[in-house]
Amino acid sequence: QLQLQESGPGLVKPSETLSLTCTVSGDSIISSSHYWGWVRQPPGKGLEWIGSIYYRGSTYYSPSLKSRVTISVDTSKSQFSLKLRSVTAADTAVYYCARQAVAGLNWFDPWGQGTLVTVSS
Amino acid sequence: QSALTQPPSASGSPGQSVTISCTGTSSDVGGYNFVSWYQQHPGKAPKLMIFEVTKRPSGVPDRFSGSKSGNTASLTVSGLQAEDEADYYCSSYAGSNILLFGGGTKVTVL
Numbered sequence: 001q002l003q004l005q006e007s008g009p010g011l012v013k014p015s016e017t018l019s020l021t022c023t024v025s026g027d028s029i030i031s032s033s034h035y036w037g038w039v040r041q042p043p044g045k046g047l048e049w050i051g052s053i054y055y056r057g058s059t060y061y062s063p064s065l066k067s068r069v070t071i072s073v074d075t076s077k078s079q080f081s082l083k084l085r086s087v088t089a090a091d092t093a094v095y096y097c098a099r100q101a102v103a104g105l106n107w108f109d110p111w112g113q114g115t116l117v118t119v120s121s
Numbered sequence: 122q123s124a125l126t127q128p129p130s131a132s133g134s135p136g137q138s139v140t141i142s143c144t145g146t147s148s149d150v151g152g153y154n155f156v157s158w159y160q161q162h163p164g165k166a167p168k169l170m171i172f173e174v175t176k177r178p179s180g181v182p183d184r185f186s187g188s189k190s191g192n193t194a195s196l197t198v199s200g201l202q203a204e205d206e207a208d209y210y211c212s213s214y215a216g217s218n219i220l221l222f223g224g225g226t227k228v229t230v231l
Contacts, residue, residue, distance in 0.1 A: 039167075046224045048222060049222060060219070062220075096166055096167070104153055104154075105220040106214065107172035107173075107212075108212075109168075111166040112166065
């Protein structure tokens with residue numbers, strides 16, 4: 001059974017870089033049918049797609065975050081990672097990682113449990 | 122690209138049906154059959170309920186159904202149960218490798 005688990009600091013200072021890792025277990029991260037994506041949810045608000053990566057390294061980012069985001073993958077560790085630069089309080093959110101369909105960036109399933117990242121000095 | 126438009130809330134009594142709309146444009150919802158719906162209970166991760174407009178993943182009750190007409194997709198929950206009370210989000214492919222989410226709808230079972 002495929003499982004995803006986010007990890008990383010829960011507190012980041014303004015202007016610094018938010019870094020999270022998602023570890024995939026129960027199945028291979030090497031899949032021709034899937035991307036691996038990041039979605040965030042500010043407290044009390046809706047979902048926002050951040051970006052996605054293919055196991056070979058090709059990436060797709062939300063236009064609104066593209067200038068500050070880098071997603072990378074390490075297939076040897078079954079992990080993919082998110083870096084968000086120059087964070088502000090508006091980046092405070094629960095960050096989820098999830099497996100995503102390739103066709104039309106279609107669906108996310110399953111999701112990790114999510115990790116709350118707070119941006120504060 | 123703007124977020125897809127969902128009503129903030131919807132409600133129904135147990136056993137009744139509730140339908141949630143997700144309105145986009147011809148560049149997203151209307152242009153592709155890549156609409157998905159997610160259910161999210163408080164403090165939990167979202168759960169995929171419908172993908173590719175009408176398809177249900179294994180394990181999702183057939184009380185949940187999806188449809189699309191023009192630039193608006195809809196999720197219908199029939200035979201409402203207390204456990205269906207949750208937030209529901211739609212998403213749609215918007216071309217050029219971009220994905221959009223709706224703002225979410227809180228469903229209350231009266």
